Amino acid sequence: MKVLVAVKRVVDYNVKVRPKADGTNVELANVKMSINPFCEIAVEEAVRLKEKGTATEIVAVSMGAKPCQEQLRTALALGADRAIHVETDAELQPLTVAKMLKAIADEEKPDLIIMGKQSIDGDNNQTGQMLAALTGMPQGTFASEVAIADGSVSVTREIDGGLQTVKLSLPAVVTTDLRLNEPRYASLPNIMKAKRKPLDTKTPEDLGVNVEARVQLVGVEPPAQRSAGIKVADVDALVEKLKNEAKVI
Amino acid sequence: MSILVIAEHNNAQLNPATLNVVDAANKIGGDITILVAGENCAEVANQAASVAGISKVIVADDAAYGHQLAESVAPLVAEVGAAFDYILAAATTTGKNVLPRASALLDVQMISDIISVESGDTFKRPIYAGNVIATVKSIDAKKVMTVRTTAFDAAAAEGGSASIEAHGNVHAATNAEFAGEELAKSDRPELAAASIVVSGGRGMQNGDNFEMLYKVADKLGAAVGASRAAVDAGFVPNDMQVGQTGKIVAPDLYIAVGISGAIQHLAGMKDSKVIVAINKDEEAPIFSVADYGLVADLFDAVPEFESKI
Numbered sequence: 001m002k003v004l005v006a007v008k009r010v011v012d013y014n015v016k017v018r019p020k021a022d023g024t025n026v027e028l029a030n031v032k033m034s035i036n037p038f039c040e041i042a043v044e045e046a047v048r049l050k051e052k053g054t055a056t057e058i059v060a061v062s063m064g065a066k067p068c069q070e071q072l073r074t075a076l077a078l079g080a081d082r083a084i085h086v087e088t089d090a091e092l093q094p095l096t097v098a099k100m101l102k103a104i105a106d107e108e109k110p111d112l113i114i115m116g117k118q119s120i121d122g123d124n125n126q127t128g129q130m131l132a133a134l135t136g137m138p139q140g141t142f143a144s145e146v147a148i149a150d151g152s153v154s155v156t157r158e159i160d161g162g163l164q165t166v167k168l169s170l171p172a173v174v175t176t177d178l179r180l181n182e183p184r185y186a187s188l189p190n191i192m193k194a195k196r197k198p199l200d201t202k203t204p205e206d207l208g209v210n211v212e213a214r215v216q217l218v219g220v221e222p223p224a225q226r227s228a229g230i231k232v233a234d235v236d237a238l239v240e241k242l243k244n245e246a247k248v249i
Numbered sequence: 250m251s252i253l254v255i256a257e258h259n260n261a262q263l264n265p266a267t268l269n270v271v272d273a274a275n276k277i278g279g280d281i282t283i284l285v286a287g288e289n290c291a292e293v294a295n296q297a298a299s300v301a302g303i304s305k306v307i308v309a310d311d312a313a314y315g316h317q318l319a320e321s322v323a324p325l326v327a328e329v330g331a332a333f334d335y336i337l338a339a340a341t342t343t344g345k346n347v348l349p350r351a352s353a354l355l356d357v358q359m360i361s362d363i364i365s366v367e368s369g370d371t372f373k374r375p376i377y378a379g380n381v382i383a384t385v386k387s388i389d390a391k392k393v394m395t396v397r398t399t400a401f402d403a404a405a406a407e408g409g410s411a412s413i414e415a416h417g418n419v420h421a422a423t424n425a426e427f428a429g430e431e432l433a434k435s436d437r438p439e440l441a442a443a444s445i446v447v448s449g450g451r452g453m454q455n456g457d458n459f460e461m462l463y464k465v466a467d468k469l470g471a472a473v474g475a476s477r478a479a480v481d482a483g484f485v486p487n488d489m490q491v492g493q494t495g496k497i498v499a500p501d502l503y504i505a506v507g508i509s510g511a512i513q514h515l516a517g518m519k520d521s522k523v524i525v526a527i528n529k530d531e532e533a534p535i536f537s538v539a540d541y542g543l544v545a546d547l548f549d550a551v552p553e554f555e556s557k558i
Contacts, residue, residue, distance in 0.1 A: 016512070017381055094349070094358070098353060120378060124361045133354050144487065158342070159343070161430075161432040161433060163488075166428055167426050216387075221384075234545070238525065238541055
């Protein structure tokens with residue numbers, strides 16, 4: 001079984017992002033970049049499927065400017081077999097990414113596509129669902145458990161009311177939630193080995209996809225700040241404030 | 250302008266989140282239709298028809314839509330939505346699952362999680378876990394968007410008398426089936442809709458200690474939530490998680506107990522009207538957003554609080 005995994009290069013989750021002074025975009029100069037945490041979980045899940053003997057080949061894909069090859073090397077170090085980089089300096093949006101992934105899926109014919117449920121920069125939570133729509137594949141979004149058997153995949157999904165399980169015929173798209181697994185760290189020998197694994201480069205033109213942005217960024221601003229209130233001395237004071245000042249209980 | 254709102258429901262009750270989406274639709278302005286896709290959902294259609302300001306309700310009642318499978322509902326939304334200028338759904342796990350799929354079928358770049366309507370094509374939405382608010386403009390002819398329900402008021406549930414129309418064409422998924430669900434059963438209010446929320450974090454130490462919070466919640470008529478740390482540690486199930494990747498809440502009163510206040514938790518609750526933090530670490534970031542902070546051992550403070558309310 002062949003597994004396709006999509007990975008995205010994003011600002012590291014420990015970085016507190018701020019708008020630029022002129023409000024045109026967020027400040028991205030000299031900030032640490034990493035693989036999107038949900039994508040890392042997707043890579044880990046694919047690697048576990050390979051370790052179990054279910055998957056035979058893992059292909060990692062990323063889209064964006066040249067540096068996102070670093071995140072593809074991370075995926076290769078974690079256990080992906082080869083990588084495809086679609087190089088473009090354009091600001092990519094979920095529908096565009098989904099179209100490019102569809103073009104790659106048409107070529108690669110994976111049995112399973114695993115990707116993060118959202119990236120921690122744009123917070124869109126769209127690409128997996130869009131890819132499923134464009135390929136006509138079923139989708140198992142927000143997965144906390146994935147089980148493959150007899151040409152289908154059972155996906156346990158984290159939904160607002162609890163958990164839901166769906167059974168999807170393969171090929172299918174699965175998007176990962178936080179509790180699907182805990183990703184491993186890449187070992188030094190594997191990082192060295194990853195440098196020699198194949199990494200192909202393509203362009204959006206190769207895939208026949210127009211990268212024009214259909215949602216334009218007008219500007220950014222910091223969120224409304226909440227100022228710290230007061231410290232109360234004890235429980236009595238807290239109850240008094242809630243009853244008489246805030247009047248919420 | 251014509252606006253299609255996708256109803257959120259459980260085949261019996263219209264979820265109040267739908268009323269917030271209708272409010273967002275009112276802010277855009279136009280003729281509003283609600284689509285109810287479900288199984289034996291006639292009662293939901295009646296409730297949708299009585300929402301103030303709705304002109305029409307379209308009902309697709311079929312076993313194919315009983316569990317809101319995206320493979321069935323998305324092509325329905327794309328088919329019905331083809332005639333509308335806007336398609337809106339709540340940014341719940343159902344809306345987030347279905348709407349991007351429908352949007353791709355319509356070749357529209359969707360906008361997720363809007364928190365304000367600036368004009369007919371310009372909207373605000375949080376990015377980077379709510380650390381930045383982006384203003385975005387859609388140049389697609391059709392706009393497809395999910396709505397962050399806590400950012401909008403609820404439209405009146407009564408007062409409307411929309412016509413109800415059945416939609417015949419059924420999109421039954423052939424490659425996906427519902428296999429089961431485990432839904433949390435609770436007499437307490439739903440987390441996203443509660444006016445008071447009591448949440449516990451890693452400081453609770455284990456799941457049994459959440460019993461203290463349930464007691465407080467029952468006295469206040471509150472819902473109980475948790476931080477991601479408490480969920481990851483296995484103290485409580487995932488559906489209780491408040492935060493960027495869990496539920497976004499904005500109650501009148503939010504009581505954070507033993508929660509340090511990681512950015513992604515704050516993103517899920519900082520729009521609450523009044524925030525109380527109880528934590529023994531006086532340096533905890535949660536105190537920087539709390540209206541009332543109590544530096545105390547929660548194992549002393551919470552039972553005392555419960556006895557005094």
